[in-house]
Amino acid sequence: MSDLDILLSPYRLNALTVPNRVVMAPMTRSSSPGGIPTAEVAAYYRRRAAHGVGLIITEGAGVRRAAALDDPDVPHFHGEAALAGWKKVVDEVHAAGGRIAPQLWHVGSKRSNGRTERILSAHYESPSGISVSGEHVTQPMSDSDIADTIDAFAQAAADAERLGFDGVELHGGHGYLINQFFLEEFDQRNDQYGGSTLLGRSRFAVEVLNAIMSVVAPGFPVILRLSQ
């Protein structure tokens, strides 16, 4: 079998069969005004599936926390209107023969897209209230903030499965919230979510994963994106 044959052969993961091994990386588009994916968004993803992408990981989409996003044109993954928009996306991609998983996102204290003025005017949250430039700018997340954030990720995953998505991806890279918990410079907590070991600082991600696993069907694919 040539490399091309392998690339174009189906891939199976539990109950999911992907028609080939071409996977589209998540890319923020900022094309969903008010956080609602439009018909144009559905058509954009449908075109990728129609032209041979086996598995699409969507642009990052915000979970149900006020501080999850800093850009009003980035899609939400909660609320009736946004979820109705995502339903159109998943149906269009499936109609074109593709598979699709939303990337679930909380930006933590990272100001994306250089749009600093937006995040500065919004409440935001991170493990120890430390900004990307290293200043203590807000309170550390409380236990109830953390519990509600975990719940928000789990709810989004349950909604994704209900809408017919083929899996979910957690954005655990690039200095955003889940990644900030892994990193000593952002996670200076002295409780079970922090400490001097990676084990303690991994607890938040593990609890998000466990919460998701407890609400989705066994075998529903859950991807955790990591970066160094």
Ligand SMILES: Cc1cc2nc3c(=O)[nH]c(=O)nc-3n(C[C@H](O)[C@H](O)[C@H](O)COP(=O)(O)O)c2cc1C
């Ligand atoms: C415009 C743009 C938006 C991106 N948005 C996201 C995103 O929402 N989530 C994410 O995990 N990565 C995002 N990325 C990173 C890409 O998924 C990918 O890792 C990056 O383009 C490097 O590609 P490579 O690994 O093939 O070199 C984005 C990249 C670009 C160029």
